Amino acid sequence: MSSKVLDRSDIGALFDALAGEGYRILGPTVRDNAIVYDRIDGEEDLPVGWTDIQDGGSYRLQRRDDNALFGYAVGQHSWKEMLFPPRTELFRVERSNATLRFVPTAVPEVRYAFIGVRACELAAIAIQDRVFLGSGAVDRTYQTARHEVFMVGVNCMVAGGTCFCVSMGTGPRCSDGYDLVLTEVIADHRHEFVLESGSDKGEDLLARMPGRPAGPDDHDQVDRTVARTASQMGRWMGNEGIKELLYDNLQHPRWEEVAKRCLACTNCTLVCPTCFCSTTEDSVSLDSAVATRSRRWDSCFTLDFSAVHGVPVRSTTKDRYRQWMTHKLASWYDQFGSSGCVGCGRCITWCPVGIDITEEVAAIRATQGVMA
Numbered sequence: 001m002s003s004k005v006l007d008r009s010d011i012g013a014l015f016d017a018l019a020g021e022g023y024r025i026l027g028p029t030v031r032d033n034a035i036v037y038d039r040i041d042g043e044e045d046l047p048v049g050w051t052d053i054q055d056g057g058s059y060r061l062q063r064r065d066d067n068a069l070f071g072y073a074v075g076q077h078s079w080k081e082m083l084f085p086p087r088t089e090l091f092r093v094e095r096s097n098a099t100l101r102f103v104p105t106a107v108p109e110v111r112y113a114f115i116g117v118r119a120c121e122l123a124a125i126a127i128q129d130r131v132f133l134g135s136g137a138v139d140r141t142y143q144t145a146r147h148e149v150f151m152v153g154v155n156c157m158v159a160g161g162t163c164f165c166v167s168m169g170t171g172p173r174c175s176d177g178y179d180l181v182l183t184e185v186i187a188d189h190r191h192e193f194v195l196e197s198g199s200d201k202g203e204d205l206l207a208r209m210p211g212r213p214a215g216p217d218d219h220d221q222v223d224r225t226v227a228r229t230a231s232q233m234g235r236w237m238g239n240e241g242i243k244e245l246l247y248d249n250l251q252h253p254r255w256e257e258v259a260k261r262c263l264a265c266t267n268c269t270l271v272c273p274t275c276f277c278s279t280t281e282d283s284v285s286l287d288s289a290v291a292t293r294s295r296r297w298d299s300c301f302t303l304d305f306s307a308v309h310g311v312p313v314r315s316t317t318k319d320r321y322r323q324w325m326t327h328k329l330a331s332w333y334d335q336f337g338s339s340g341c342v343g344c345g346r347c348i349t350w351c352p353v354g355i356d357i358t359e360e361v362a363a364i365r366a367t368q369g370v371m372a
């Protein structure tokens with residue numbers, strides 16, 4: 001695979017090339033005081049000169065002292081919104097006199113280019129690929145949106161305040177799953193991007209881009225950038241033996257402690273790039289001529305989610321928090337062969353009371369040997 005260095009003034013060529021190939025370009029942009037993923041037309045729509053300050057239960061944007069295009073971590077949105085939308089109409093039933101007609105809803109075929117996908121997000125998409133495409137039944141909405149995506153990854157130049165991808169082995173360097181990956185370099189009066197291809201599609205596009213071939217100094221700069229980001233990471237997930245740790249501690253008193261703070265608001269599951277639970281809803285038009293069945297995101301934190309014959313199996317917040325965390329960090333290995341967490345930190349930032357999954361694991365681990 002090849003690599004090139006693009007000057008900041010040439011980055012528009014990437015957008016032009018993708019648009020020229022018919023891709024709908026989605027990427028980060030500033031809206032409502034946050035960085036969200038949405039349709040963008042060019043580099044002027046990116047969060048130029050912004051960074052994000054994150055901690056448990058807290059997120060705000062702040063101006064950088066440069067004009068970096070990718071100088072922030074991740075916001076509340078993830079690419080899951082595009083591949084597994086929050087609400088999807090599945091089919092309609094149309095009534096005409098005594099006849100019912102079932103009409104499946106067409107899945108729109110759009111060629112997406114995702115710009116600015118972080119290493120942890122590539123890992124999350126790989127997990128959702130296994131969930132939606134690789135575990136028996138194929139989800140056609142996900143499959144249609146996913147199969148032509150052109151993925152432009154970004155190696156992180158700063159760590160978010162709640163990130164812990166290093167401990168999950170998922171970042172901050174993009175290692176897999178991209179067509180192109182870029183590293184932004186702002187140093188010595190230079191503002192450049194080191195672009196590396198990761199697929200044949202990426203190689204073709206890179207060949208048509210302006211710029212000079214990347215040399216050893218440029219690759220060293222990439223290494224230094226990701227090493228600096230890794231060293232900034234303030235949180236760590238202790239993963240060793242985590243599955244057994246959680247399975248052995250289903251009655252640990254810490255679950256009661258966290259349940260006193262948890263509001264069961266569902267935020268953590270909605271922002272999580274790997275959570276995939278959904279429910280179905282039926283609605284009927286006012287004249288009863290059309291009924292619609294839709295799928296919408298659900299959460300294991302809602303009381304109804306575990307209802308069987310009208311009775312919830314997990315009736316307390318303690319039961320639901322324990323279910324979420326043990327699924328994410330333990331039974332996910334049995335179900336999908338990996339952790340369900342990629343260390344993006346969103347569930348910590350967007351938890352209104354700042355519950356921190358790394359702290360919860362550490363608290364249970366700290367008592368091992370003490371409680372025995």
Ligand code: SF4
Nearest residue numbers: 272341342344345347
């Ligand atoms: S559990 Fe939290 S840190 Fe892990 S992937 Fe989900 S949102 Fe990110």
Ligand code: SF4
Nearest residue numbers: 262263265266268351
């Ligand atoms: S852990 Fe936080 S974000 Fe998740 S349901 Fe509880 S209060 Fe909401």
